[in-house]
Amino acid sequence: MINTGLYLDTRRAKKDGTFPLKLRVTYQRKRKYYPLPYSFTLQDFQKITGEKPRGQYKDLKLELSLIEGKAKEIIRSLPVFSFSDFEVRFLNKGGRTLTAYFDRKIKELEQSGRVETALSYRSARGSLVNFLHKETIRFDDITPERLHRYESWMLSQGNSPTTVGIYLRNVRHLFNEAIRQGEKIRYPFGRGLLYKIPAPRSIKKALSLSDIVRIFKYKPETSSESYYRDLWAFSYLCAGINIKDIALLKYENISGEFIHFRRAKTSTTNVTSRPISIYLSDEARAIIDRWGNKPEYQGNFIFPILRGNPSAREIQMQVRQAVKMINETMKQVSQKAGITEPVTTYTARHSFATVLKRSGASVEFISEMLGHTSIKTTAAYLDSFEDEAKKELLKKLTQF
Secondary structure, rough: EEEEEEOOOOOOOOOOEEEEEEEEEOOOOOEEEEEEEEEEEHHHHHOOOOOOOOOHHHHHHHHHHHHHHHHHHHHHOOOOOOHHHHHHHHHHOOOOHHHHHHHHHHHHHHHHOOHHHHHHHHHHHHHHHHHOOOOOOOOOOOHHHHHHHHHHHHHHHHOHHHHHHHHHHHHHHHHHHHHHHOOOOOOEOOOOOOOOOOOOOOOOOOOOOOHHHHHOOOOOOOHEEEEEEEEHHHHOOOOOOOOHHHOOOHHHHHHEEOOOOOOOHHHHHHOOOOOEEEEOOHHHHHHHHHHHOOOOOOOOEEOOOOOOOOHHHHHHHHHHHHHHHHHHHHHHHHHHOOHHHHHHHHHHHHHHHHHHHHHOOOHHHHHHHHOOOOHHHHHHHOOOOOOOHHHHHHHHOOOO
């Protein structure tokens, strides 16, 4: 609910003894005031806003009603309300700002349940505000030269090139959206004298099969260590399923020897995304038996990651906590097991894909198991063969 009203700011009188008139807009318990080209004494304002104003007061009431009517019309016309979007139109500042596009995008993502993506846009918006030292960012504030300086600033703050790329791809998306909607803006992204967003670095994330064996043979020292190690193992055994999808699994997803689900990451963005079917190995079933919620009602979550009937935001927070605990536990487990490579939730997914590839599985099969819509995406997951495997293969060149 968005409310508007006329507000006489009586905190400080002008030299002529009148007070400035403002438009008050209230949204989600937040109020903002916008100056209007009027000022009145308290007595005059009461006469204007009374039930039956006369003479000039009647005319003034009509003028003010038209202004408030314009504000209400702007509010109704906004697909998603934000103060910055409203301000641009009401105060006639020209085209909508980048900040307004950010606010609208974040709102749309949150309303559709895409909380993680909304958080990415919110973080990008916040970092630009901190860099530019201004709350409202115009499109013409974003130039190729400023983007180069922003990248250097982000790296100096300890952020990775990957983070810079994620934030600026969000910005580029909003530029493209603004152009589609007819905004007359200068596009700062591209080659040559324009700014090129840094490409994500390919980092080795897959474990060797021998390291995976160490994880499975490791004897946990506590119940907590056993639980979080098993969640990592379940991800690896079940086609690299990510933790959010594990958290959302219900007993109704199990049918015979398989478990069927749609990736939460793509279910809201791709209505044609196909369900993923994963064979439940004896090891995966044993993990469900050890840690699964009881009783095994169809509508119950399998694992005790989510509590109650969580909202999208609560799911985000509880999944983040689970990821944090798994990563902390696997760091300890890998050290105790003598594994030198970092082990995280991402490692389970990459290791699943890479082990299958090394076993002779086709990229098409691996792509289907991972739930990818593009073979190119799958290729990025597949790690190179281990050095020892390369040596053995190359030796065959001279085995006449």
